[in-house]
Amino acid sequence: MAERNEAPVLEVRGIVKVFGGVTALDGVSMSLLPGRVHCLAGENGSGKSTLIKIISGVDTPDAGEILIDGEAMSGMTPARALRAGIQVIYQDFSLFPNLTVAENIVLPAAIASRKKLFNRARSRPGAQRIVDELGLTLDLDADVEKLSVADRQLTAICRALVQDARILFMDEPTTALTHSEVARLFGLVRKLQERGVAIVFVSHKLDEVLEVSHDITVLRSGQLVASGDAREYSVQSLTVAMTGRDVDTTRLVNDLGKRGAPLLEVSRLDLPGAFTDISFDLAPGEILGITGLLGSGRGEIVEALFGLLKPESGTVTVNGAALRPGSIRSSISAGIGYVPEDRLTQGLFLEKSIADNIIAGSLDSHARGKVVLSQKRIAETISTLFTRLRIKAPSVAAPVRSLSGGNAQRVVLAKWLATKPKILILNGPTVGVDVGSKNEILTILRDAAREGMGVIMISDDVPELVSICNRVLIVRRGSLVAEFDSEQIEAQRIQEVMAA
Amino acid sequence: MPIRTHQSAAGQVNSRIDNTVRTWISHIHVDRGIGRMLVLLVIAFALFAVLNPRVFMNPLNLQNIMVSAPEVGILAIAMTLAMLTGGIDLSLVSIANLTAITISTMYTGLVGSDPALAESLGGVIVLVGIAVGVLAGLINAFLISTVGITPILATLATMQIFNGIAIVWTGGKTLYGAPQALSAVGKSTVAGVPVLFLLFLVVAIVIGLLVNRTPFGRKTQLQGANPTAARFSGIRSASVLYGTYLTTGLLGGLAGVLFVTRNPTASADYGTSYVLLVIVIAVLGGTNPMGGFATVTGVVLATLVLQVVQSGFNAIRLSSYEYSIAQGVILIGVMVFDQLRFRRRTRYVASTQTRNIASMSNVGEDADETPDTAGADSVETK
Ligand SMILES: Nc1ncnc2c1ncn2[C@@H]1O[C@H](COP(=O)(O)OP(=O)(O)OP(=O)(O)O)[C@@H](O)[C@H]1O
Numbered sequence A: 001m002a003e004r005n006e007a008p009v010l011e012v013r014g015i016v017k018v019f020g021g022v023t024a025l026d027g028v029s030m031s032l033l034p035g036r037v038h039c040l041a042g043e044n045g046s047g048k049s050t051l052i053k054i055i056s057g058v059d060t061p062d063a064g065e066i067l068i069d070g071e072a073m074s075g076m077t078p079a080r081a082l083r084a085g086i087q088v089i090y091q092d093f094s095l096f097p098n099l100t101v102a103e104n105i106v107l108p109a110a111i112a113s114r115k116k117l118f119n120r121a122r123s124r125p126g127a128q129r130i131v132d133e134l135g136l137t138l139d140l141d142a143d144v145e146k147l148s149v150a151d152r153q154l155t156a157i158c159r160a161l162v163q164d165a166r167i168l169f170m171d172e173p174t175t176a177l178t179h180s181e182v183a184r185l186f187g188l189v190r191k192l193q194e195r196g197v198a199i200v201f202v203s204h205k206l207d208e209v210l211e212v213s214h215d216i217t218v219l220r221s222g223q224l225v226a227s228g229d230a231r232e233y234s235v236q237s238l239t240v241a242m243t244g245r246d247v248d249t250t251r252l253v254n255d256l257g258k259r260g261a262p263l264l265e266v267s268r269l270d271l272p273g274a275f276t277d278i279s280f281d282l283a284p285g286e287i288l289g290i291t292g293l294l295g296s297g298r299g300e301i302v303e304a305l306f307g308l309l310k311p312e313s314g315t316v317t318v319n320g321a322a323l324r325p326g327s328i329r330s331s332i333s334a335g336i337g338y339v340p341e342d343r344l345t346q347g348l349f350l351e352k353s354i355a356d357n358i359i360a361g362s363l364d365s366h367a368r369g370k371v372v373l374s375q376k377r378i379a380e381t382i383s384t385l386f387t388r389l390r391i392k393a394p395s396v397a398a399p400v401r402s403l404s405g406g407n408a409q410r411v412v413l414a415k416w417l418a419t420k421p422k423i424l425i426l427n428g429p430t431v432g433v434d435v436g437s438k439n440e441i442l443t444i445l446r447d448a449a450r451e452g453m454g455v456i457m458i459s460d461d462v463p464e465l466v467s468i469c470n471r472v473l474i475v476r477r478g479s480l481v482a483e484f485d486s487e488q489i490e491a492q493r494i495q496e497v498m499a500a
Numbered sequence B: 001m002p003i004r005t006h007q008s009a010a011g012q013v014n015s016r017i018d019n020t021v022r023t024w025i026s027h028i029h030v031d032r033g034i035g036r037m038l039v040l041l042v043i044a045f046a047l048f049a050v051l052n053p054r055v056f057m058n059p060l061n062l063q064n065i066m067v068s069a070p071e072v073g074i075l076a077i078a079m080t081l082a083m084l085t086g087g088i089d090l091s092l093v094s095i096a097n098l099t100a101i102t103i104s105t106m107y108t109g110l111v112g113s114d115p116a117l118a119e120s121l122g123g124v125i126v127l128v129g130i131a132v133g134v135l136a137g138l139i140n141a142f143l144i145s146t147v148g149i150t151p152i153l154a155t156l157a158t159m160q161i162f163n164g165i166a167i168v169w170t171g172g173k174t175l176y177g178a179p180q181a182l183s184a185v186g187k188s189t190v191a192g193v194p195v196l197f198l199l200f201l202v203v204a205i206v207i208g209l210l211v212n213r214t215p216f217g218r219k220t221q222l223q224g225a226n227p228t229a230a231r232f233s234g235i236r237s238a239s240v241l242y243g244t245y246l247t248t249g250l251l252g253g254l255a256g257v258l259f260v261t262r263n264p265t266a267s268a269d270y271g272t273s274y275v276l277l278v279i280v281i282a283v284l285g286g287t288n289p290m291g292g293f294a295t296v297t298g299v300v301l302a303t304l305v306l307q308v309v310q311s312g313f314n315a316i317r318l319s320s321y322e323y324s325i326a327q328g329v330i331l332i333g334v335m336v337f338d339q340l341r342f343r344r345r346t347r348y349v350a351s352t353q354t355r356n357i358a359s360m361s362n363v364g365e366d367a368d369e370t371p372d373t374a375g376a377d378s379v380e381t382k
């Protein structure tokens, strides 16, 4: 491990950034040492990504300075940052959707080396090398726009790692990954760190953060509130530093009372290549967790329930009435809502306002006689949900693109709560959401369930499932392999069955 | 170590008031597309009023502007609708001509045998003409939604087909004759304002309400903004696309009725310059060609701007060629203005990748872009 008193490779001092009245960064300073992993922690919207973008030259600070090797950089640009050996895995991946995985991985390096001609065939070996090093099974020739979120994330990771970085920023690099990929990524991070690379790691999975980091800097509302040695922190004390309060994550589930007729019945659902013989039911007010490794088929199961995929056989009934397989409209009119995994492209209209997004799914029910929208009712719905979900934004007219991850997710939730669904299916609802917000989102779901809504939640976050679910189902290779009922729910056992 | 305390109750009230104010301000932002057209309209008007007040300010000339604006304006509104979904409708003018030809043919056919009957059936003839427009729209909708052809190619093809039909039908000649009631309406005014212009305003208001105040209109905007998210929100693209192209067909037909109302003639090659003109107007009026954003008011104003410029060029004896140069210059001028403002305001909104890669081609050269130092940027993407 590197010496503690080594000179910092990168230092920022008194960085200020204001976005139209919102102070994203308020005089933040931080220094990075070679061979150390520096964790940047903070709630959603606390300014972590903004700080990274300022250092990499994508955003321009309103005040403050950036020093590389002790030398002040005036006017940082992405080009200069790259030349200084800064690599970034951006939170939004920043990939070219119309290029292949290999091209995405290699292109930036090719441009950086000022090659005027780009050779498609020659891009493969370089890409293959990094994919192998990470032990991944990425299809190098697939178009990025057709990839799953997890594969896109892996592509972004490979792109940053393929070049020799001196300073590596990883802005929530593991949101879509499961245990095994995360483990391999961390293996590589340790190798890089031993080579003397300075690494900045951002994640809302706090146990991950503590596992990998040496130093910690905590931001709150754009201000630096704590910094120090990672060994001095526990998940709990880090949470307190981030949120300013204690977040209670103990298990708290609604009492279902006596089991009546099920709200949702899934019977012998089959889709070759994705899942086989899936049967389960859901009671009103119940919160059902579904988990499993990446590629286990858990996502496909709920996509079939929402009508995105058409199962080959089997039936789904809501309150006894069968759904038309493979029809989104049929699922929605039966009262099913779906918060998708890929919230940026599937869940949100990024350029549209928060208000437009909130009522996007319930336009018909806000119209008098299905023809004319009632402005008053729309305004009511929007302001109710905006306040109830505590969306942090200057106003409901702000475009969703300007929101931080956790707030954007609340908008997707608001859109579906506005439809007053009987069943809400959520695919990774708290991915990229900070501890405090996560707890608030779970509370919102608990409250909605208490009013009789059935909730199905897919998640990798086992402790989260434990804290909220009445039951947890585990999917392995397309089949339901285990069911944990109220008393048996326990993180340790769930993890064991998942990985088995 | 500064630690922020939680917002006090008073702070929350304050922030709520702040919220309302901001909402208002952002509405003003949205309306800037309208604002710049208003400014242009006033400037153009004042300019020609000064350059040649005798001709330009002549009541007859002003009436003329108001009589010729509606047909272009209605086509531009139709184009705006198509662009709102992220599409385009190149066949609009040929649809209008088909409608005009249908009306003229039916009328002259009837007049030959029974003039009184022809006049009394005027309303029916007009409705049949409009129905032809709707039918043409249905064909577009079928090709775009059901078959799945890209709008620009589908409507390029139907433009050729409708135009071909019109030429074969008329033998390439100009048809004369249209219900006299139409010409009467075309000449009438209410308080000095031509009825045609009022009709244009009514159409604009109806379409404006359709876009903003009905589920259909909102869905159209959302579909244009992000088709994937629209699908995940339960919006059926088929109903949006059919609704849109049926409406553009209807408006195309209506424009055709205006053609024969202004002049009781019809031909296959009337208004060929309109095809691109209405795209220019739609974009000037603030329509995003990528879909998702448009204001009908902006489009109405843009129509008037171009009509005023055209009529003003007549007044100061510039030719239609110089007018077309002016169109291009105005379009570029507005786009440049937009770009400058957009760059200033939304550097940080654009996806990080584009800028990253764009500036990476400078690596190694010393052509570093000077970073912009604009401070307080506003959150706005339009
Ligand atoms: N392009 C932008 N336009 C306007 N406001 C922005 C923009 N980018 C960020 N902000 C605002 O700046 C603040 C900090 O955002 P930032 O993305 O840095 O948060 P973060 O800490 O990365 O959050 P998360 O954990 O959700 O990713 C937020 O209030 C956000 O709304």
Ligand SMILES: [Mg+2]
Binding pocket: A048, A049, A050, A091, A171, A405
């Ligand atoms: Mg972030």
